[in-house]
Amino acid sequence: xxxxxxxxxxxxxxxxxxxxxxxxxxxxxxxxxxxxxxxxxxxxxxxxxxxxxxxxxxxxxxxxxxxxxxxxxxxxxxxxxxxxxxxxxxxxxxxxxxxxxxxxxxxxxxxxxxxxxxxxxxxxxxxxxxxxxxxxxxxxxxx
Amino acid sequence: xxxxxxxxxxxxxxxxxxxxxxxxxxxxxxxxxxxxxxxxxxxxxxxxxxxxxxxxxxxxxxxxxxxxxxxxxxxxxxxxxxxxxxxxxxxxxxxxxxxxxxxxxxxxxxxxxxxxxxxxxxxxxxxxxxxxxxxxxxxxxxxxxxxxxxxxxxxxxxxxxxxxxxxxxxxxx
Numbered sequence: 001x002x003x004x005x006x007x008x009x010x011x012x013x014x015x016x017x018x019x020x021x022x023x024x025x026x027x028x029x030x031x032x033x034x035x036x037x038x039x040x041x042x043x044x045x046x047x048x049x050x051x052x053x054x055x056x057x058x059x060x061x062x063x064x065x066x067x068x069x070x071x072x073x074x075x076x077x078x079x080x081x082x083x084x085x086x087x088x089x090x091x092x093x094x095x096x097x098x099x100x101x102x103x104x105x106x107x108x109x110x111x112x113x114x115x116x117x118x119x120x121x122x123x124x125x126x127x128x129x130x131x132x133x134x135x136x137x138x139x140x141x142x143x
Numbered sequence: 144x145x146x147x148x149x150x151x152x153x154x155x156x157x158x159x160x161x162x163x164x165x166x167x168x169x170x171x172x173x174x175x176x177x178x179x180x181x182x183x184x185x186x187x188x189x190x191x192x193x194x195x196x197x198x199x200x201x202x203x204x205x206x207x208x209x210x211x212x213x214x215x216x217x218x219x220x221x222x223x224x225x226x227x228x229x230x231x232x233x234x235x236x237x238x239x240x241x242x243x244x245x246x247x248x249x250x251x252x253x254x255x256x257x258x259x260x261x262x263x264x265x266x267x268x269x270x271x272x273x274x275x276x277x278x279x280x281x282x283x284x285x286x287x288x289x290x291x292x293x294x295x296x297x298x299x300x301x302x303x304x305x306x307x308x309x310x311x312x313x314x315x316x
Contacts, residue, residue, distance in 0.1 A: 055211075056209070056211045056246070056247045056248065056251075056271055057247040057271040057272075057273075059271070059272070059273065068211060096272065097209075097211050097212065097272075098212065098284070098285070099284070102212075102213065102214065104213065128283060128284065129272055129283075129284065130271075130272050131272035131273075131277055131278075131282075131283075132283055135272060135273060141273070143273060
């Protein structure tokens, strides 16, 4: 019995660890919480902030809408847009279609930001989707 | 560590994992089996008005999806095989599938429907996650589905793969 329990626990521990250790182009420090961004928008502290949607829609006010970054044309559009932005600006990108592990857009977009040398590149931390983590919390939205 | 303590910790850990898996799979706290399904009143892909209550008398599989949702698109061939399997019941007015899309772009929606050769009715308000349908159904994650009976009562929530096939077989055969 003890042996079975040990095997079950090891399996669950390994499964969880493998999921958690997946290498991502962003670091935990580069994630911006939805709460922080919502506060900045509500307090009108967005002068040094560029908000870019690389998902299917723009939900957050003041967003530059690019479209899904897994589309090559949209990725080109993103890079072209970024060329006109100072590298010192805080650039926060978001998708929000799905959790990060399923999202096809956040990785190519964040990698582009990094490759272009943005020192303050941020990814909006949306663990579920833009509905659950933004709209359901009544944070400021378009429409 | 005592054996009882190991058992207790294992039970907690398994319970935690089950809760996480349940959340990840998009179970909705809003809906329960036995409740009436919230009304869906939108336009079809052809631009005609659609109401869920128009399907009174049919067992309906409501598939919530979007062209930008990879797992949703991957599920379409299974839905296609189900639709073909029960085509006689569909023609007899006893069964239907409705695709409710959370797309924003009509072009992307249309392209995916055509590419996947989806033949069952498609509806959308083209409002992405801002759709009131997502709110009314408490949808947390796609793909998600609801099966209702002829009276519009929910008889199954979020079944996929073999579970979905077996449930429909039991209800429709």
